[in-house]
Amino acid sequence: MKIAIYPGSFDPITNGHLDILQRATKIFDKVIVLVAINSSKNHRFTVEERVQMIKEATADIPNVEVDSSEGLTVKYAKEHGAGTLIRGLRAVSDFEYEFRLASANEFADASIDMVFFMARGDKTFISSSAIIELYNNGVDISALVPESVIKRL
Numbered sequence: 001m002k003i004a005i006y007p008g009s010f011d012p013i014t015n016g017h018l019d020i021l022q023r024a025t026k027i028f029d030k031v032i033v034l035v036a037i038n039s040s041k042n043h044r045f046t047v048e049e050r051v052q053m054i055k056e057a058t059a060d061i062p063n064v065e066v067d068s069s070e071g072l073t074v075k076y077a078k079e080h081g082a083g084t085l086i087r088g089l090r091a092v093s094d095f096e097y098e099f100r101l102a103s104a105n106e107f108a109d110a111s112i113d114m115v116f117f118m119a120r121g122d123k124t125f126i127s128s129s130a131i132i133e134l135y136n137n138g139v140d141i142s143a144l145v146p147e148s149v150i151k152r153l
């Protein structure tokens with residue numbers, strides 16, 4: 001069974017994340033969406049809220065599980081029988097960060113590989129903070145996030 005981990009802050013999950021997740025679920029038997037707990041970051045939503053919003057948004061995708069974890073994602077992957085981490089790339093600016101992340105992960109555990117999906121053209125500008133800013137300024141963001149996020153804003 002091919003298991004992949006899709007890690008991130010998901011603060012909150014967006015339709016950009018969901019698009020990448022949906023595409024990953026067609027390639028892997030199971031994808032675990034992992035809310036990575038980073039206590040040094042100031043989050044808008046609690047870990048529990050973020051997990052719950054993802055669970056609701058992915059309820060109709062059978063091969064998705066949602067979890068949260070502290071510590072290294074590669075360690076979590078190994079413990080859960082996953083050989084791959086999924087990440088999305090929106091622009092060249094993402095590449096540099098992802099390349100460093102991939103190198104750090106490889107240093108920690110070279111047996112876990114990273115697979116990248118290119119964000120679809122209409123989703124390249126989406127980020128969690130941009131969505132919150134648009135929302136706070138009265139823009140209708142219902143096309144950018146799932147219903148589970150809208151109801152908590």
Ligand code: COA
Nearest residue numbers: 007008009010016017036071072073088104126127128129
């Ligand atoms: N669609 C929409 N938004 C996207 C996106 C997409 N396809 N891809 C990235 N983003 C946005 C997010 O919305 C977020 O926006 P924000 O900054 O405005 O909130 C931003 O890109 C970055 O978010 P994310 O992808 O969640 O990355 P991150 O830097 O917060 O977290 C982890 C990266 C969690 C995967 C990584 O830090 C991790 O694995 N941490 C655990 C510890 C570890 O293993 N570290 C690695 C070795 S040092």
